[in-house]
Amino acid sequence: MKDSIIPVLIIGSGPAGLTAAIYAARSALTPTVIEGKKPGGQLIGTTYVENWPGQKRILGPALMQEMREHAESVGTEFIAGNVTKVDDTQKPFAVTLDTGTTFHAHAIILAMGAEPKRLNCPGEDKYWGKGVSTCAVCDGTFYKDKKVIVVGGGDSAMEAASFLRSYTDKITIVHILEKLTACQAMQERILKDPTIKVIYAHTVSAIEGNNEKVTGVVITDQKTKASQKIETDGAFITIGLKPNTDFLPAPLERDQWGYLKVHDQTKTSVEGIFAAGDVQDFRYRQAITSAGSGCMAALDAERYLSALRK
């Protein structure tokens, strides 16, 4: 394996990576997908998706399974593992996994997605998995009729609160701004629910517990800086995403938040390396927009490779 050169190596297996694979495979580029830490990407951690065009309601994991099977059926090779190093100083590029294996590829599509941000406050690490979670869908079931805090005001916070609502009516949302930033539809669903309390202009400054599990959080008023403690059994942190780009070498230009800079839709600052999905998109972050950009990256990689062959 080490000696063969992969035409197109795709890092990541969410909607962007798998759509890139489907298009690259259908262009006879025999792509290889390195699945990453979370095969299937963020939709694996969701329940029903209602905005994938043509599917009124489909389970996120089911949609990703269909895409994976599609990619496989047209000739994609899948490698389980996580990339720890991309070497752009040699051509073909070298990509090394945590297993130590190195692959060589003529073109790379970066589609590692993004992952939930942390608060970085006292107690967060200590109670991680003991009341602190970033995934309501994964952990909601442990909070039946219990008190929960949802931190954040965007789409993922609303989604988390909606999801938790089927387990408990003791939900408090703590949001740093004066108003929610989620899309209209999601805000409305939350705001019209009288059992959900929203505390605006506050941050969670500490997570407290009894050494075994979370018992409360300290919230701080953004204006007065006054703090108060709220009792809770769980804290769901849904304050946005961080693109998984830390391991990339410096020549791959990123903005201050770590998002890859692209030009001409999918081209990174390194020729032959393309980016698709949430690693380069802080604005739309939908499954359908990621899939669209995965397709673009594959078509751009095809053009790049066919120009190389001339």
Place this chain on the structure above:
Amino acid sequence: MKDSIIPVLIIGSGPAGLTAAIYAARSALTPTVIEGKKPGGQLIGTTYVENWPGQKRILGPALMQEMREHAESVGTEFIAGNVTKVDDTQKPFAVTLDTGTTFHAHAIILAMGAEPKRLNCPGEDKYWGKGVSTCAVCDGTFYKDKKVIVVGGGDSAMEAASFLRSYTDKITIVHILEKLTACQAMQERILKDPTIKVIYAHTVSAIEGNNEKVTGVVITDQKTKASQKIETDGAFITIGLKPNTDFLPAPLERDQWGYLKVHDQTKTSVEGIFAAGDVQDFRYRQAITSAGSGCMAALDAERYLSALRK
């Protein structure tokens, strides 16, 4: 109807328009879709689609029907008709149909798609529908064991030739350039078929017939300008697309081919008017990329409208 103002009016009902509708409807913007001359867009004229992520093989019309039902189920209103005029000098914008009805909208998403280009050579109009066609899928069945010419060298030409192959083994492709421009996978399928003849560096300069139907075409060598006649029963013109933007007012900037110029992904030169899909994309033109850009246009329109409300 004339007196109510539509929050988001979407012109066109292909993957871009319908995905925009799904997203706008889920944002409680009660969108209205003007379906256009060809409801469902270009996929309606295809058979199997094999590159819609998650669907290994689905009929184009079935995929579009599913998207339409999805858009309808979340609250999209559909109006049959064709837009003949967009007035951007008044706000809300005014959009007039060929039926004479005028609608007013706060935001518009342009998603009219593109349609096949014509050769504009002698005989083309005369024999239109009498041997001259732009849709192999629609008309292929009439050419069982007959001689056909496919004009073009891109994806749609390869697709047309592949499709016609199930009816006849007397196919000649006439292409203006020295090599095909279709994607690798499609080229290979054609080039490895010994029954398909490809004539490079020639154009079709005239279409001839017996007054009732096509009997041949005249092709001209691009270098020597020498002409020759080829006998044929049909000529399928698959030389690319023209965006359906002719009816738009001058302030909506377009390039020399008529494609809408966009900045920040979906914004046209007129604030409050967005573009998605093939009207602004000459490069990728896939169902999945159009759907992705439809989603972006709806989210951008939502942001525009929520800023207006402040």
